[in-house]
Amino acid sequence: MEKIIDIQHLSKTFGTNEVLKDINFSVNKGEVVCIIGSSGSGKSTLLRCINLLEKPSGGRIIYKGKNILDDMHDVRAYRTKLGMVFQQFNLFNNHDVLGNCMVGQIKVLRRSKEEAKEVAMKYLKVVGMEQFINAKPRQLSGGQKQRVAIARALSMNPEVMLFDEPTSALDPEMVGEVLKVMRELTESGLTMLIVTHEMGFAREVSDRVVFMDKGVIAEEGSPEQIFNNPTQERTREFLKRTLQQNQ
Amino acid sequence: MELSVIVKTILKYWPMFLRGAGTTLFISIIGTLIGSIIGLLIGVIRTIPVPEKGIKKYILKVINAILSAYVEVFRGTPMIVQAMVIYYGSKQAFDIDMTPLFAGIFIVSINTGAYMAEIVRGGIVSIDKGQFEASYAIGMSHLQAMLNVILPQVIRNILPATGNEFVINIKDTSVLNVIAVTELFFQTKSITGINFKYFETFFIASVIYFVMTFTVTRILRFIERKIDGPENYILYANQMQVETPEDALRRERKRIGNY
Numbered sequence: 001m002e003k004i005i006d007i008q009h010l011s012k013t014f015g016t017n018e019v020l021k022d023i024n025f026s027v028n029k030g031e032v033v034c035i036i037g038s039s040g041s042g043k044s045t046l047l048r049c050i051n052l053l054e055k056p057s058g059g060r061i062i063y064k065g066k067n068i069l070d071d072m073h074d075v076r077a078y079r080t081k082l083g084m085v086f087q088q089f090n091l092f093n094n095h096d097v098l099g100n101c102m103v104g105q106i107k108v109l110r111r112s113k114e115e116a117k118e119v120a121m122k123y124l125k126v127v128g129m130e131q132f133i134n135a136k137p138r139q140l141s142g143g144q145k146q147r148v149a150i151a152r153a154l155s156m157n158p159e160v161m162l163f164d165e166p167t168s169a170l171d172p173e174m175v176g177e178v179l180k181v182m183r184e185l186t187e188s189g190l191t192m193l194i195v196t197h198e199m200g201f202a203r204e205v206s207d208r209v210v211f212m213d214k215g216v217i218a219e220e221g222s223p224e225q226i227f228n229n230p231t232q233e234r235t236r237e238f239l240k241r242t243l244q245q246n247q
Numbered sequence: 248m249e250l251s252v253i254v255k256t257i258l259k260y261w262p263m264f265l266r267g268a269g270t271t272l273f274i275s276i277i278g279t280l281i282g283s284i285i286g287l288l289i290g291v292i293r294t295i296p297v298p299e300k301g302i303k304k305y306i307l308k309v310i311n312a313i314l315s316a317y318v319e320v321f322r323g324t325p326m327i328v329q330a331m332v333i334y335y336g337s338k339q340a341f342d343i344d345m346t347p348l349f350a351g352i353f354i355v356s357i358n359t360g361a362y363m364a365e366i367v368r369g370g371i372v373s374i375d376k377g378q379f380e381a382s383y384a385i386g387m388s389h390l391q392a393m394l395n396v397i398l399p400q401v402i403r404n405i406l407p408a409t410g411n412e413f414v415i416n417i418k419d420t421s422v423l424n425v426i427a428v429t430e431l432f433f434q435t436k437s438i439t440g441i442n443f444k445y446f447e448t449f450f451i452a453s454v455i456y457f458v459m460t461f462t463v464t465r466i467l468r469f470i471e472r473k474i475d476g477p478e479n480y481i482l483y484a485n486q487m488q489v490e491t492p493e494d495a496l497r498r499e500r501k502r503i504g505n506y
C-alpha cells in the first residue's frame with residue numbers, strides 16, 4: 001500500500017506545554033482514518049500541523065516521499081493538495097455559496113471562471129447545496145454551512161481531506177446531514193483523515209482508528225479492535241466514558 | 248436676525264457660497280478617498296505576520312516603526328497646526344510652492360490616513376481568525392487572503408467609520424482658511440468683510456454645512472445597505488423544470504402578443 005502522509009517523530013510545544021510528543025503514524029492512499037480521544041489530547045493540533053496551520057516543533061511530515069518541513073518546500077502548493085474542513089466552518093463571509101467554492105479555484109489553481117463554476121456546481125450537488133448558490137453564509141444553518149465547506153474543499157480537487165470535528169459545533173438534528181455526506185465521500189475512495197467524537201460514525205466508516213491521549217498515540221488499529229478489544233487501559237476508559245455520556 | 252438680510256445675502260453672494268461649498272466638498276471627498284487608501288495600505292502592512300528570521304523581519308520592523316510614528320504624530324497634533332507647518336514649511340525648507348488647494352488636499356489626506364490606518368488595523372484584527380485559516384488552508388498567500396477574503400469584509404465593517412471621517416473632514420476643512428484655501432468658511436468670512444452681517448452670513452454657512460454632512464450620512468447608509476445585499480436569498484432551481492404548463496402557456500401568449 002502506498003503511504004500518502006507519513007508522520008515521523010512529530011512534536012509540538014506551545015511555550016512549555018508539550019501538546020504533541022513523538023507522533024508516528026501514516027495514512028495510506030484511499031484510506032479512511034479516524035482520530036478519537038478526549039478533549040485537549042492534541043487531535044486538532046495534529047491536524048493543523050499536517051497542513052502547517054501550526055508549525056511543528058520537531059519531526060518530519062513526509063508527503064508522497066517528500067519532507068514538507070524542508071525550508072525549500074512550496075507550502076502553498078502542498079496545502080492545495082489537502083482539503084480542510086473546520087469545526088467552525090469558516091466559510092468566507094464576503095462570498096456567497098458559489099463564490100466560496102470558486103474563489104480558491106480561480107485565485108490559487110488559476111482555473112477559468114467557467115471551469116471553476118462547473119466544478120463548484122458538481123460538488124455542491126454532491127453535498128446537496130446546489131439550490132443555495134446565491135445564499136450568504138450568514139443565511140445558512142450550521143449543517144448547511146458545513147456542507148458548503150465540504151464542497152469548497154472538494155472543489156480544489158484535493159488528494160487528502162482533513163476533517164476537524166466537523167459536527168461538533170452543530171445542533172444534534174443537523175449532525176446527520178453532514179455525516180451522510182461524509183459517509184458518501186468515504187465510499188468514493190477519497191483519502192480521509194477525520195477527527196471526530198462520533199464513535200458510531202468512526203466505527204462504521206474507518207479503515208483504521210487512532211486513539212490519542214495526552215499528546216501521544218496511545219493505540220491504533222482496526223475499528224473492531226479499538227472498539228471491541230482495546231489493548232490499552234486508557235482506551236477502555238475513554239470509550240466507557242464516551243459511551244456513558246451518549247446514553 | 249432679519250430674514251430680509253438673509254435673503255439679500257443669499258441673492259447677492261450665492262456664487263461665493265456655492266464655490267466655497269464646492270471647494271469644501273471637493274477637498275473632503277478627495278482627502279477622504281486618498282486618506283482611506285493610505286489607511287488601507289498602512290493597515291495591511293502593519294498586520295503582515297512578522298517572519299521568525301531573516302532580513303525581512305528587520306525590514307518589516309523598521310517600516311512598522313516609521314508607520315507608527317506617522318500615525319502617532321498626525322493623530323497627536325491639530326490639523327490647523329499641521330496646515331501651517333506643512334504649507335509654510337515646505338516653502339521655506341524645500342522651496343516647494345504648493346497652491347493652497349493642493350496643500351489643503353494633501354493635509355486632509357495624510358491626516359485622514361493617520362486616523363484610517365488605526366481604523367483599518369482594528370478592522371483587520373477583529374476579523375475572525377478562521378477566515379485567515381480557511382484562506383491559507385485553501386492555498387492562498389497572505390496577500391491573496393487579504394484581497395479576496397479579509398479586506399472586502401474589513402471595508403464593509405469600517406464603512407461607518409469612514410463616513411464619520413468624511414463628515415469630520417467636511418467640517419474640519421474650515422481650518423484650512425488659515426492657509427487661504429477658498430473653502431466655505433473662507434468665503435463666508437470674505438463676505439462678512441464686505442457686508443459686516445456676521446450673524447446672518449455665518450448662519451447661512453452653518454445651514455450649508457449641515458445640509459452637506461446630513462446628505463453624505465444618508466448616502467453612506469444607502470451604500471451600506473446595498474453592499475449587504477438582499478435580506479433573503481432565492482432558491483436557485485432549474486426554472487425550466489419547475490415551470491407549470493400554465494406558466495408555459497402564459498409565456499407563449501405573451502410572446503405572441505408582443506409581435
Ligand SMILES: Nc1ncnc2c1ncn2[C@@H]1O[C@H](COP(=O)(O)OP(=O)(O)OP(=O)(O)O)[C@@H](O)[C@H]1O
Pocket residue numbers: 014017019037038039040041042043044045046165
Ligand atoms: N495556539 C495555542 N496556544 C497554546 N496552547 C494551545 C494552542 N492550541 C492548542 N493549545 C493547547 O494544546 C492542547 C491540545 O489542544 P487541541 O485543540 O489539539 O486538543 P483537541 O484534542 O483537539 O481537543 P478538542 O477535542 O477539545 O478539540 C490543549 O491543552 C490546548 O490548550
Ligand SMILES: [Mg+2]
Pocket residue numbers: 043044045164165
Ligand atoms: Mg479539537
